[in-house]
Amino acid sequence: MHTPNPKSKKNTVVRLPERGHYDRETIYQIVDEALIGHVGFVIDGQPMVIPTLIARDGDNLLLHGSSASRMMRHIATGEPVCITVTHTDALVLARSAFHHSVNYRSAMLFGKGDKIEDLEEKMRLTALFMERLIPQRWDDSRIPNEKELKATMIVRIAIEQASAKIRNAGVKDDQEDLDLPYWAGILPLQTVYGPPIKDEALPDHIPVPDYVLSYGR
Amino acid sequence: MHTPNPKSKKNTVVRLPERGHYDRETIYQIVDEALIGHVGFVIDGQPMVIPTLIARDGDNLLLHGSSASRMMRHIATGEPVCITVTHTDALVLARSAFHHSVNYRSAMLFGKGDKIEDLEEKMRLTALFMERLIPQRWDDSRIPNEKELKATMIVRIAIEQASAKIRNAGVKDDQEDLDLPYWAGILPLQTVYGPPIKDEALPDHIPVPDYVLSYGR
Numbered sequence: 001m002h003t004p005n006p007k008s009k010k011n012t013v014v015r016l017p018e019r020g021h022y023d024r025e026t027i028y029q030i031v032d033e034a035l036i037g038h039v040g041f042v043i044d045g046q047p048m049v050i051p052t053l054i055a056r057d058g059d060n061l062l063l064h065g066s067s068a069s070r071m072m073r074h075i076a077t078g079e080p081v082c083i084t085v086t087h088t089d090a091l092v093l094a095r096s097a098f099h100h101s102v103n104y105r106s107a108m109l110f111g112k113g114d115k116i117e118d119l120e121e122k123m124r125l126t127a128l129f130m131e132r133l134i135p136q137r138w139d140d141s142r143i144p145n146e147k148e149l150k151a152t153m154i155v156r157i158a159i160e161q162a163s164a165k166i167r168n169a170g171v172k173d174d175q176e177d178l179d180l181p182y183w184a185g186i187l188p189l190q191t192v193y194g195p196p197i198k199d200e201a202l203p204d205h206i207p208v209p210d211y212v213l214s215y216g217r
Numbered sequence: 218m219h220t221p222n223p224k225s226k227k228n229t230v231v232r233l234p235e236r237g238h239y240d241r242e243t244i245y246q247i248v249d250e251a252l253i254g255h256v257g258f259v260i261d262g263q264p265m266v267i268p269t270l271i272a273r274d275g276d277n278l279l280l281h282g283s284s285a286s287r288m289m290r291h292i293a294t295g296e297p298v299c300i301t302v303t304h305t306d307a308l309v310l311a312r313s314a315f316h317h318s319v320n321y322r323s324a325m326l327f328g329k330g331d332k333i334e335d336l337e338e339k340m341r342l343t344a345l346f347m348e349r350l351i352p353q354r355w356d357d358s359r360i361p362n363e364k365e366l367k368a369t370m371i372v373r374i375a376i377e378q379a380s381a382k383i384r385n386a387g388v389k390d391d392q393e394d395l396d397l398p399y400w401a402g403i404l405p406l407q408t409v410y411g412p413p414i415k416d417e418a419l420p421d422h423i424p425v426p427d428y429v430l431s432y433g434r
């Protein structure tokens with residue numbers, strides 16, 4: 001964030017304020033672990049939410065997409081956007097239906113988009129985008145030509161305000177429910193990657209790279 | 218959807234229209250597989266996107282939360298919302314940086330919220346909500362008392378319009394790139410559940426239920 005992240009009505013966690021976090025480290029860790037974010041914007045008063053790949057560059061968030069994309073063109077106008085990233089970590093099963101919950105980490109980022117026009121800068125940010133999504137892949141693929149670069153829109157969103165919300169805890173049942181005969185505990189969730197499936201047209205002598213075999217976030 | 222799902226400017230997939238789907242079966246399958254959706258709404262022109270548990274009830278989407286939640290109270294006013302659900306299925310690694318992609322399934326739902334006030338109906342919908350998230354759990358937990366029911370807000374959103382977007386394909390490189398010496402293929406992603414971790418206060422004689430051990434979506 002370009003200024004110290006101010007707490008305002010917009011980014012303050014209202015419900016269960018003990019779950020709110022406002023420090024860069026916590027927020028950016030949640031963002032960096034994610035492949036995609038959900039981008040919210042408003043067209044004629046109508047909210048729209050679209051999933052897209054994201055990559056953080058310091059206090060900016062990069063989005064990329066086709067130059068013909070409605071979302072990209074709208075964001076490029078500089079209208080306010082909200083980008084939310086969520087990791088669901090566990091289902092929490094309490095003895096009471098009421099205290100069932102979810103362990104999760106989410107980050108909400110607020111800012112405005114700025115379209116990158118300079119081709120050299122676009123190339124630099126495209127490389128950075130790839131590096132964030134699949135480390136080492138940029139150097140192991142054909143980089144974009146000018147036509148491809150022009151067909152891609154890159155938007156940089158300066159993160160003006162942000163907050164994170166985290167639940168990372170066990171079961172919280174009421175004292176008087178502890179003797180009920182129901183199982184209670186948490187059921188963790190995890191994203192796993194692989195095994196990779198090679199393209200049919202790929203010659204057999206090209207091995208799966210280590211950065212693909214060991215991929216994780 | 219209460220009327221045949223009309224294609225309009227709002228829900229029409231503009232980019233890569235071959236990825237767009239408008240039939241209930243395709244859209245609802247994506248919704249039903251999800252635990253959470255990202256809810257977009259507008260406050261004073263500012264888009265907000267918040268993750269929350271979702272459950273479908275026919276052509277309605279149910280949300281629940283604290284009666285004190287800013288999001289719930291806003292949605293209950295009947296302002297337009299957009300709820301988006303996304304499954305990321307694979308990273309697609311092409312030989313060219315430009316043709317890298319993601320296999321995914323997403324659904325965008327548009328509608329307006331309606332707060333459920335009747336306590337009997339709230340109980341019925343709370344049971345349905347639980348059944349959608351963790352089948353068989355409702356009958357194996359303490360159901361809410363009146364105080365808990367009153368502390369929970371249930372909002373029903375009639376799905377007025379919707380669309381799905383799906384990419385489920387392999388690598389699409391340009392013909393002239395096929396001989397490049399780079400690995401190409403897809404790296405699947407998957408959500409896995411478990412193993413369950415019991416609450417410390419739980420007596421040892423209560424076994425983990427089968428519906429927890431075999432949980433999946």
